[in-house]
Amino acid sequence: AVDAAAAAAPGWAATPPRQRAEILRRCWELMTRDAERLARLISLENGKALKDARGEVAYAAEFFRWFAEEAVRGTGDLGLAPSGANRILVQYQPIGVSLLITPWNFPAAMATRKIAPALAAGCTCILKPATETPLTAYAVARLLAEAGVPAGVVNVLTTSTTGRVVNAMLDDPRVRKLSFTGSTEVGRVLLRKAADRVIHSSMELGGNAPFLVFEDADLDAALDGLMVAKMRNGGEACTAANRIYVHRSIAEDFAARLADRMSALRVGPGADAATDCGPLVNAGAVSKVAELVDDAVARGARVLCGGKRGVGPGHFYLPTVLSGVSDDAAIRREEIFGPVAPLYVFDTEDEAIARANDTEYGLVAYLYTRDLSRGLRLSETLEAGMIALNRGLVSDPAAPFGGVKQSGLGREGAHHGMLEFMEAKYIATDW
Numbered sequence: 001a002v003d004a005a006a007a008a009a010p011g012w013a014a015t016p017p018r019q020r021a022e023i024l025r026r027c028w029e030l031m032t033r034d035a036e037r038l039a040r041l042i043s044l045e046n047g048k049a050l051k052d053a054r055g056e057v058a059y060a061a062e063f064f065r066w067f068a069e070e071a072v073r074g075t076g077d078l079g080l081a082p083s084g085a086n087r088i089l090v091q092y093q094p095i096g097v098s099l100l101i102t103p104w105n106f107p108a109a110m111a112t113r114k115i116a117p118a119l120a121a122g123c124t125c126i127l128k129p130a131t132e133t134p135l136t137a138y139a140v141a142r143l144l145a146e147a148g149v150p151a152g153v154v155n156v157l158t159t160s161t162t163g164r165v166v167n168a169m170l171d172d173p174r175v176r177k178l179s180f181t182g183s184t185e186v187g188r189v190l191l192r193k194a195a196d197r198v199i200h201s202s203m204e205l206g207g208n209a210p211f212l213v214f215e216d217a218d219l220d221a222a223l224d225g226l227m228v229a230k231m232r233n234g235g236e237a238c239t240a241a242n243r244i245y246v247h248r249s250i251a252e253d254f255a256a257r258l259a260d261r262m263s264a265l266r267v268g269p270g271a272d273a274a275t276d277c278g279p280l281v282n283a284g285a286v287s288k289v290a291e292l293v294d295d296a297v298a299r300g301a302r303v304l305c306g307g308k309r310g311v312g313p314g315h316f317y318l319p320t321v322l323s324g325v326s327d328d329a330a331i332r333r334e335e336i337f338g339p340v341a342p343l344y345v346f347d348t349e350d351e352a353i354a355r356a357n358d359t360e361y362g363l364v365a366y367l368y369t370r371d372l373s374r375g376l377r378l379s380e381t382l383e384a385g386m387i388a389l390n391r392g393l394v395s396d397p398a399a400p401f402g403g404v405k406q407s408g409l410g411r412e413g414a415h416h417g418m419l420e421f422m423e424a425k426y427i428a429t430d431w
């Protein structure tokens with residue numbers, strides 16, 4: 001795969017940006033044409049509800065349209081040195097062969113969020129998808145070939161000996177870039193490995209998002225937003241609301257209404273169009289969620305709905321609301337990655353912010369208040385790469401997606417996403 005990517009690299013880098021852009025645009029068109037087929041495949045492979053899979057395909061395709069538009073915006077800089085002696089010319093060049101490693105929870109979108117900017121920048125790549133979801137990666141690659149992406153530019157490499165295969169690629173001197181999305185734990189391992197050859201690394205890692213509801217919030221809007229922030233993908237999302245902090249004066253009402261909404265969700269096979277919440281990805285994921293809930297209950301949490309596995313075959317866990325969760329429960333520190341909404345109560349703004357920031361993660365934070373000045377002031381103090389202010393969703397190909405603290409390094413989407421695959425070259429020159 002590295003041989004193929006390296007052989008195709010000079011030709012792709014030399015392909016005019018307009019031509020690269022038109023191929024990327026065609027990728028968007030073909031993904032849109034085949035949206036339903038891809039959504040069904042994702043749902044069958046990963047288990048997520050078909051409506052979530054349809055949303056994912058639309059989101060995944062948009063990265064091609066966005067980066068088709070960015071591919072032709074290859075700007076540089078020209079400046080005068082402070083001494084006045086020479087000019088400073090800065091040009092951006094493709095970084096080279098890129099290794100893209102993706103998780104199973106958004107098997108199409110996490111791949112296109114990397115492939116599209118890599119191609120726009122003029123890089124060739126190897127995609128190593130998650131073991132749970134190889135088929136979606138192959139389906140996307142086939143569409144890219146149909147769209148006119150030349151052989152060798154995008155290579156999909158599946159393996160059941162992940163560590164060995166990835167290490168072999170990171171040891172290859174032709175690989176110049178690592179773009180990883182997955183857990184913080186694996187991200188740390190890969191950063192250590194990348195250090196051996198000082199490989200440029202972008203990391204989209206885990207999250208533990210707080211969701212703050214202030215006493216002046218529009219509660220209907222907050223509930224709608226929370227249902228998206230919590231239940232998109234059945235809770236298997238890095239952006240999932242994990243710690244829901246509600247002001248004491250509205251906490252009881254909010255909890256009851258949330259439990260009504262969560263218990264009304266239809267749990268069932270992902271590919272069934274009526275399903276709101278599909279199964280989790282595998283048996284281990286269900287056990288992990290069950291352990292977190294049981295630990296919270298043992299420490300005093302009350303189960304308002306759910307709190308147990310689904311009946312019958314399949315890896316189901318019922319949509320769950322927990323109130324009165326203690327701060328020492330494991331569920332406050334660890335990513336849940338399932339349909340469980342733990343509620344905490346706060347009294348003051350300072351307390352809410354301190355508790356929201358009390359985590360090693362910093363991907364996204366949600367807050368609901370009708371007071372826009374308070375919302376913007378608190379947005380500045382929340383330690384997260386992304387803030388959802390009176391919104392339940394932040395993902396947008398046109399926006400810089402990424403985290404601070406141990407949630408990651410670098411940004412995907414926006415113009416930033418393309419620069420992750422480029423290096424600045426400075427040319428000192430005299431006219």
Ligand code: NAP
Nearest residue numbers: 102103104129130131162166182183186204205206207238
């Ligand atoms: P994961 O276990 O970290 O796996 C992610 C990828 O890394 C998979 O392709 C996996 O391959 C590979 N991998 C695992 N161990 C490796 C090793 N030792 N060396 C090289 N590669 C290795 O994560 P996941 O369970 O698939 O996904 C869930 C995690 O992803 C959550 O923590 C979630 O928050 C995070 N996530 C973050 C974002 C973001 O944008 N920040 C987006 C989505 C998900 P195998 O499948 O073959 O093990």
